[in-house]
Amino acid sequence: MHALIEQWPRFFSGPNILFLATALAHTVLLSLASCSLGLLFGFLIASTRLTRSWTLLPLRLLLTGLTESLRRIPPLVVLFLVFFGFSLIAVDIEPFWIALFALTLIATAFIAEIVRSGFRSIPREQWDAAATMNFSLVQTLAHVVVPQAWKIIVPTVSLFFVMFIKDTALASQIGVLELTFVGKSFIDRGFSPLLSFGTVLALYFILSFPLARTGQWLEARLASS
Amino acid sequence: MHHLDVRGLTADYAGKPVLKGVSFTVTRGAIVSLIGPSGSGKSTILRTLTGLLRPSGGEIWLDERQLDYRKTADVAYARQRIAIVFQQYNLFQNMTALRNVTVTPEKVRKRDKREVEAEAVALLQKVGLGDKLKAYPDELSGGQQQRVAIARALALKPEILLLDEVTSALDPELVHEVLDTVRLLAAEGMTMITVSHEMGFVRELASNVMFLEAGRVIESGPPQQIFEAAREARTRQFIGKTLYR
Numbered sequence: 156m157h158a159l160i161e162q163w164p165r166f167f168s169g170p171n172i173l174f175l176a177t178a179l180a181h182t183v184l185l186s187l188a189s190c191s192l193g194l195l196f197g198f199l200i201a202s203t204r205l206t207r208s209w210t211l212l213p214l215r216l217l218l219t220g221l222t223e224s225l226r227r228i229p230p231l232v233v234l235f236l237v238f239f240g241f242s243l244i245a246v247d248i249e250p251f252w253i254a255l256f257a258l259t260l261i262a263t264a265f266i267a268e269i270v271r272s273g274f275r276s277i278p279r280e281q282w283d284a285a286a287t288m289n290f291s292l293v294q295t296l297a298h299v300v301v302p303q304a305w306k307i308i309v310p311t312v313s314l315f316f317v318m319f320i321k322d323t324a325l326a327s328q329i330g331v332l333e334l335t336f337v338g339k340s341f342i343d344r345g346f347s348p349l350l351s352f353g354t355v356l357a358l359y360f361i362l363s364f365p366l367a368r369t370g371q372w373l374e375a376r377l378a379s380s
Numbered sequence: 381m382h383h384l385d386v387r388g389l390t391a392d393y394a395g396k397p398v399l400k401g402v403s404f405t406v407t408r409g410a411i412v413s414l415i416g417p418s419g420s421g422k423s424t425i426l427r428t429l430t431g432l433l434r435p436s437g438g439e440i441w442l443d444e445r446q447l448d449y450r451k452t453a454d455v456a457y458a459r460q461r462i463a464i465v466f467q468q469y470n471l472f473q474n475m476t477a478l479r480n481v482t483v484t485p486e487k488v489r490k491r492d493k494r495e496v497e498a499e500a501v502a503l504l505q506k507v508g509l510g511d512k513l514k515a516y517p518d519e520l521s522g523g524q525q526q527r528v529a530i531a532r533a534l535a536l537k538p539e540i541l542l543l544d545e546v547t548s549a550l551d552p553e554l555v556h557e558v559l560d561t562v563r564l565l566a567a568e569g570m571t572m573i574t575v576s577h578e579m580g581f582v583r584e585l586a587s588n589v590m591f592l593e594a595g596r597v598i599e600s601g602p603p604q605q606i607f608e609a610a611r612e613a614r615t616r617q618f619i620g621k622t623l624y625r
């Protein structure tokens with residue numbers, strides 16, 4: 156406790172605040188970008204998996220295999236696989252981009268499954284009606300399925316997003332300057348762990364709490380409409 | 381000339397044969413009614429005609445053109461000409477009554493929006509729902525939803541209209557409003573294939589009745605024959621049970 160009060164002014168010095176702000180920005184950017192890309196790719200994957208044509212069968216199998224395995228491998232392992240994969244082909248990329256790539260893969264796999272179960276929640280009868288009136292798959296999704304499945308997909312994805320912010324902490328393992336990384340580096344510099352990670356904790360909370368509330372609000376709003 | 385000619389149609393569902401060689405013809409303006417115990421394959425015939433279930437054998441001819449339901453183009457051709465109304469209405473829950481009727485002509489057939497809308501309003505008025513244009517399916521009664529579904533099918537200007545147990549899901553007091561709509565279509569000479577348990581209705585409107593059991597046509601003929609002088613004992617038994625239950 157003594158150390159906490161003593162270190163307080165030094166901890167919140169100008170450079171340290173800048174350091175924290177950069178880390179916060181990276182955490183926000185990583186989670187936002189990987190989830191947005193995940194939503195886009197997840198949507199494409201879930202839609203592709205609905206196709207029935209033989210020509211797309213290899214693609215469907217590949218996508219199913221990818222999403223199923225990515226959801227079963229620990230995220231840290233995925234991160235290291237991507238990390239060492241990139242170093243294997245000897246490309247020199249910033250750790251941030253490697254982390255973004257790995258996190259996007261993970262987010263895509265999970266969101267693809269969320270979108271898919273959203274699609275599956277639409278009764279068979281709705282698909283049948285569209286099919287017998289010559290709707291293409293894209294038309295069925297655009298006019299019938301997505302407008303109805305949205306109410307299930309949006310709250311679940313926002314819940315996933317809030318949880319996923321925490322997963323971005325993994326990026327610290329490969330040296331990305333984000334919140335968890337900064338917390339550790341403060342300790343290395345002799346700051347109290349309580350102060351360092353207390354600050355990090357507060358920032359994670361400030362980040363995810365409004366999001367969680369927004370998610371709840373969205374869910375209530377969509378459910379009533 | 382036959383409009384629709386079905387020859388030796390077979391179909392499997394979940395590995396089991398549900399249609400075991402069904403043949404029938406439909407001429408223009410005819411109303412063919414399929415009757416029979418549940419599981420006899422009546423609805424399956426309609427599902428096969430609309431391409432929801434692929435036939436495993438037999439031939440389907442529409443206007444002298446043989447359709448290969450394995451081909452997307454042929455299925456699309458059939459669906460362009462044959463419309464179906466389902467037992468559970470299957471209205472799009474995210475659309476108003478009016479939108480349910482306009483969406484296909486406008487978005488799938490790419491017709492002029494204003495023209496389509498005017499037609500849709502007229503159709504909904506015709507089925508007695510001119511005051512429900514902006515209502516969503518969950519705000520309508522079963523009978524009203526089914527009439528929207530009929531209007532939606534008519535907006536496709538089908539040559540043949542399939543009615544799959546359209547009154548089975550309705551409260552008894554709502555059955556008549558849907559049947560009245562079907563009577564209206566019959567009077568206009570609409571070609572229809574119906575699956576129905578409303579025997580009085582079948583008797584009144586059908587030009588031809590087909591009695592099916594276990595995936596086969598047991599007997600077919602004009603309503604007088606089927607209802608009063610059936611040749612097959614099984615038909616008489618079925619008719620007897622449904623009339624005096």
